[in-house]
Structure formats: C-alpha cells, structure tokens
Amino acid sequence: xxxxxxxxxxxxxxxxxxxxxxxxxxxxxxxxxxxxxxxxxxxxxxxxxxxxxxxxxxxxxxxxxxxxxxxxxxxxxxxxxxxxxxxxxxxxxx
Amino acid sequence: xxxxxxxxxxxxxxxxxxxxxxxxxxxxxxxxxxxxxxxxxxxxxxxxxxxxxxxxxxxxxxxxxxxxxxxxxxxxxxxxxxxxxxxxxxxxxxxxxxxxxxxxxxxxxxxxxxxxxxxxxxxxxxxxxxxxxxxxxxxxxxxxxxxxxxxxxxxxxxxxxxxxxxxxxxxxxxxxxxxxxxxxxxxxxxxxxx
Numbered sequence: 650x651x652x653x654x655x656x657x658x659x660x661x662x663x664x665x666x667x668x669x670x671x672x673x674x675x676x677x678x679x680x681x682x683x684x685x686x687x688x689x690x691x692x693x694x695x696x697x698x699x700x701x702x703x704x705x706x707x708x709x710x711x712x713x714x715x716x717x718x719x720x721x722x723x724x725x726x727x728x729x730x731x732x733x734x735x736x737x738x739x740x741x742x743x
Numbered sequence: 744x745x746x747x748x749x750x751x752x753x754x755x756x757x758x759x760x761x762x763x764x765x766x767x768x769x770x771x772x773x774x775x776x777x778x779x780x781x782x783x784x785x786x787x788x789x790x791x792x793x794x795x796x797x798x799x800x801x802x803x804x805x806x807x808x809x810x811x812x813x814x815x816x817x818x819x820x821x822x823x824x825x826x827x828x829x830x831x832x833x834x835x836x837x838x839x840x841x842x843x844x845x846x847x848x849x850x851x852x853x854x855x856x857x858x859x860x861x862x863x864x865x866x867x868x869x870x871x872x873x874x875x876x877x878x879x880x881x882x883x884x885x886x887x888x889x890x891x892x893x894x895x896x897x898x899x900x901x902x903x904x905x906x907x908x909x910x911x912x913x914x915x916x917x918x919x920x921x922x923x924x925x926x927x928x929x930x931x932x933x934x935x936x937x
Contacts, residue, residue, distance in 0.1 A: 654753075661751055661759055668760045672767035672837070684766060713829065734760065740753050
C-alpha cells in the first residue's frame with residue numbers, strides 16, 4: 650500500500666502544507682507555520698523538499714518593507730495531490 | 744508538529760487532509776463588515792425614502808440618501824479595503840470567488856438600474872433579485888447558512904415588490920435588506936470567521 654502512495658506526501662507536515670495550499674493556492678511562510686505548528690527550521694526543510702519536487706514554488710519578496718516568503722502550489726503539485734487523494738480513497742474502498 | 748518522516752497510516756493521511764482543508768476554508772477573510780455597512784446604508788436610505796416620500800407636501804428630496812449611499816459606502820469600502828490589505832496578505836480561491844461575485848454585482852446592478860429607469864419601471868425588483876443571487880453565492884462560498892437565509896428573505900422581498908404599488912418599494916427594500924444583510928452580517932461578525 651505504502652509503495653503505491655507518493656512518499657513525499659506520506660509525511661504529516663508536508664501533507665498538511667499541501668492540503669492547505671490546495672485550498673488557499675498561496676500562503677506566506679508565517680501562515681503555514683501557524684497552521685502546521687511546525688518550527689521554522691523544520692518547515693523550511695519540508696517546503697524545500699516540496700519545491701524540489703516541483704509541487705510548490707517559493708517566492709521571496711517584501712511587503713511593507715518586511716521580507717515575505719510566499720508558497721504557491723503548482724499544477725504539478727495539484728496533480729500529485731489529486732492522485733494521492735484518489736489512491737487513498739481507492740484504498741478505503743477495498 | 745515535528746518532522747514526521749516516518750510514513751503514517753492512510754487513515755491518518757485522510758484525517759490530515761480533511762482537517763487541513765476545513766481549516767483553510769475557514770480562512771475566508773470575511774467578517775461581515777460589508778453586510779453590516781451596506782445593510783445599514785440601504786435601511787437608512789429605504790426608510791428615509793418611504794417616510795419622507797409618504798408626505799407629498801415634503802420639500803426634502805426622498806431619493807437623496809440613494810444618491811449619497813454609493814459615495815458614503817464607496818469611500819468606507821475603499822478605506823476598509825486599504826487597511827485590510829495591510830494586515831492580510833493571503834489570497835485563496837474562496838476569497839477570490841467571494842470578491843468577484845460582488846464585483847460582478849457592482850457592475851450588473853447599475854446597468855440594471857439604468858435600464859429600468861429608462862423604461863420608467865421600479866428598480867426595486869431587479870435590485871433585490873440580483874442582491875439575493877449575490878448573497879446566495881456568498882453564503883455558499885463562505886459556507887454560512889444565515890447568509891443563504893438572508894438571500895431567501897431578499898428574494899421574497901423581490902417577489903413582494905412585484906405585487907405591490909411602487910410607494911411600498913422603498914420600505915420593502917429597507918426591511919428585506921435589514922433582515923437579509925444585517926442579521927447574517929452580525930452573526931458572521933460574531934463568529935469571528937477572519
């Protein structure tokens with residue numbers, strides 16, 4: 650079963666980030682930190698992995714003179730998440 | 744939440760997805776401000792129009808509040824939106840859909856008003872019908888039933904206006920909007936869904 654599922658999404662933190670972005674499409678780093686309850690370091694590592702896989706893109710910008718890190722889900726990420734969800738549903742139908 | 748590199752069960756995965764999506768949906772940044780603002784303005788304008796217009800000897804223009812309403816509401820909306828943009832940066836599908844619904848409403852209603860006034864008809868029914876529609880979509884987007892209830896009240900007002908004399912229309916507008924906007928707006932504000 651586990652082999653069939655995307656290993657990148659078989660992590661609670663990464664899956665939480667992806668689930669949130671599936672609805673929000675875009676969220677800043679602090680919002681994701683607040684929603685996941687993760688530490689900054691851990692969240693940075695995990696969103697880095699999602700970025701490497703092309704699931705999200707990260708934009709570093711400024712707002713009101715403060716640095717802002719925006720995370721945005723990509724079409725690849727949406728496709729991966731949809732497939733993950735479909736496989737989960739298929740698992741429960743067995 | 745610490746790093747969970749170890750795989751967790753499919754049931755856990757499904758739970759995480761469902762819980763997170765629910766949280767994200769609630770992030771729709773609407774606190775009822777616009778419902779309260781425009782509801783109050785329409786109630787004031789409607790009651791003013793009805794009671795001043797009732798006395799034909801009155802020299803005060805009964806339609807004056809309707810003319811002032813877009814200016815007062817427009818300025819308040821711009822100020823509020825500028826302040827909100829400074830504090831909230833997040834955009835999401837639901838916020839966008841909600842905003843676009845009311846943008847479409849803001850474009851359609853003046854066109855409708857121009858058309859019905861040119862045809863020498865009362866604008867009350869089309870305004871209320873369109874308002875009910877925009878409110879209905881908003882209620883679905885925000886997943887907030889009192890707003891859907893408000894839409895129904897406003898649709899009933901539109902229906903009532905079809906079968907009543909124009910002299911009652913401003914009162915119908917005030918009452919329908921008072922119930923349809925202010926009650927859901929207050930409940931939304933109280934639920935702090937920001």
